[in-house]
Amino acid sequence: MEISLQGRSALITGGSEGLGKGMAIRFAASGANVAIVARRPEILGSAKAEVDAAGTGKVVALPCDLLDPAATVQAFKDAEQALGKIDILVNNAGTSRAKPFESVTDEEWYEDLELKLMAAVRLCRTALPAMKQRKWGRIIxxxxxGAKAPRAGGAPTVVSRAAGLALTKVLASDGAPHNVLVNALMVGLIKSGQWERAFTEADNSGDYEVFVQDMANDRNIPLGRIGETEEFANIACFLASDQAGYITGTSINVDGGASPVV
Ligand SMILES: NC(=O)c1ccc[n+]([C@@H]2O[C@H](COP(=O)([O-])OP(=O)(O)OC[C@H]3O[C@@H](n4cnc5c(N)ncnc54)[C@H](OP(=O)(O)O)[C@@H]3O)[C@@H](O)[C@H]2O)c1
Structure with missing residues (x-):
C-alpha cells in the first residue's frame, strides 16, 4: 500500500527533534507540506533543512513555547497562513517528566498539564472549525x-497522558460527523532526541546503540529492542492519510509489545 499525503498540510509540534522530526520527514517524503513548531530556533532551523530535503513541498519552522497560550494559537495561525490550510495536526511536543509522587510540586503538575494537555486542547480548538468545514481532518x-497502565513513579506524565487519551475520544466523537478523525499513538521506548541527550549526559564515551539496548533490556520489551524513529513515523503517516479513513477514536501502542494492556 502506497501512502500519499499529496496536497495535505500538516502541523507537528515538537517537530525539531526525535519523533516529531521523524514524522515531519516522513510526511514531507509522502508529499505533504509541513510546519514544525518547537522552542529552540537553531535546532528548529537544522530540522527544517532535513525536512526540506525529504520532499518537494513547502516547509515552515515556527519557534514557539507551547507553554504560552497566545503564542501557541498564533503559531497555528502562522502555519495556516504559510501553508494555506492545516489538514493534519500532530500534538507531539513533550518532555520526559516522571518522578516519585511526593516530590512533584504543584508547579510541575501545572506545567506538565499545560504542555501535554492544554497546548493540545488549544491547537485542536483552533484547528477544528476549518477541518470540519472542509470535511477532512486528522488529529494525532x-x-x-503509561496512560493506560499507570505505575508508581509515573506522575505527572502518565496522568497528563491519560487526560490526552480522554481528549482523543471526546474529539473523535465530535469530529466524526465531519470526517475529522482523531487517534492516539502510545509510545513505549523509541529512539529520539531525549535518549541522545540522556546518552550524552550519562556517558558519551560509550556506544549509543549499547546504551539504548541496555534501556530496552531493563524494560523487558518483548521484541527485545528499542523502536526506530522511522517505525513510529510510518504508523503516524498512515493515520494521517486517506488510507486510514475508517479509523478514529482509537489508540495504537507503538512499543514492541511492552504495554501490559492493549
Ligand atoms: N521517545 C520515547 O521513547 C518516548 C516515550 C514516551 C513518550 N514519548 C513522547 O513522545 C513525544 C516526542 O518525544 P521525543 O522522545 O521525540 O522527545 P524529544 O526528542 O525530546 O523532542 C521533543 C520535542 O518537543 C519540543 N518541545 C519540548 N517542550 C516544548 C515546549 N514547551 N514548546 C514547544 N516545543 C517543545 C522540543 O523542542 P524544544 O526543546 O526546542 O522546544 C522537541 O522538538 C513527547 O510528547 C514524549 O513525551 C516519547
Whole structure:
C-alpha cells in the first residue's frame, strides 16, 4: 500500500527533534507540506533543512513555547497562513517528566498539564472549525503507554497522558460527523532526541546503540529492542492519510509489545 499525503498540510509540534522530526520527514517524503513548531530556533532551523530535503513541498519552522497560550494559537495561525490550510495536526511536543509522587510540586503538575494537555486542547480548538468545514481532518495525539497502565513513579506524565487519551475520544466523537478523525499513538521506548541527550549526559564515551539496548533490556520489551524513529513515523503517516479513513477514536501502542494492556 502506497501512502500519499499529496496536497495535505500538516502541523507537528515538537517537530525539531526525535519523533516529531521523524514524522515531519516522513510526511514531507509522502508529499505533504509541513510546519514544525518547537522552542529552540537553531535546532528548529537544522530540522527544517532535513525536512526540506525529504520532499518537494513547502516547509515552515515556527519557534514557539507551547507553554504560552497566545503564542501557541498564533503559531497555528502562522502555519495556516504559510501553508494555506492545516489538514493534519500532530500534538507531539513533550518532555520526559516522571518522578516519585511526593516530590512533584504543584508547579510541575501545572506545567506538565499545560504542555501535554492544554497546548493540545488549544491547537485542536483552533484547528477544528476549518477541518470540519472542509470535511477532512486528522488529529494525532502522541501519548505514552503509561496512560493506560499507570505505575508508581509515573506522575505527572502518565496522568497528563491519560487526560490526552480522554481528549482523543471526546474529539473523535465530535469530529466524526465531519470526517475529522482523531487517534492516539502510545509510545513505549523509541529512539529520539531525549535518549541522545540522556546518552550524552550519562556517558558519551560509550556506544549509543549499547546504551539504548541496555534501556530496552531493563524494560523487558518483548521484541527485545528499542523502536526506530522511522517505525513510529510510518504508523503516524498512515493515520494521517486517506488510507486510514475508517479509523478514529482509537489508540495504537507503538512499543514492541511492552504495554501490559492493549
Ligand atoms: N521517545 C520515547 O521513547 C518516548 C516515550 C514516551 C513518550 N514519548 C513522547 O513522545 C513525544 C516526542 O518525544 P521525543 O522522545 O521525540 O522527545 P524529544 O526528542 O525530546 O523532542 C521533543 C520535542 O518537543 C519540543 N518541545 C519540548 N517542550 C516544548 C515546549 N514547551 N514548546 C514547544 N516545543 C517543545 C522540543 O523542542 P524544544 O526543546 O526546542 O522546544 C522537541 O522538538 C513527547 O510528547 C514524549 O513525551 C516519547
Amino acid at each position: 495525539n502522541v501519548l505514552n503507554i
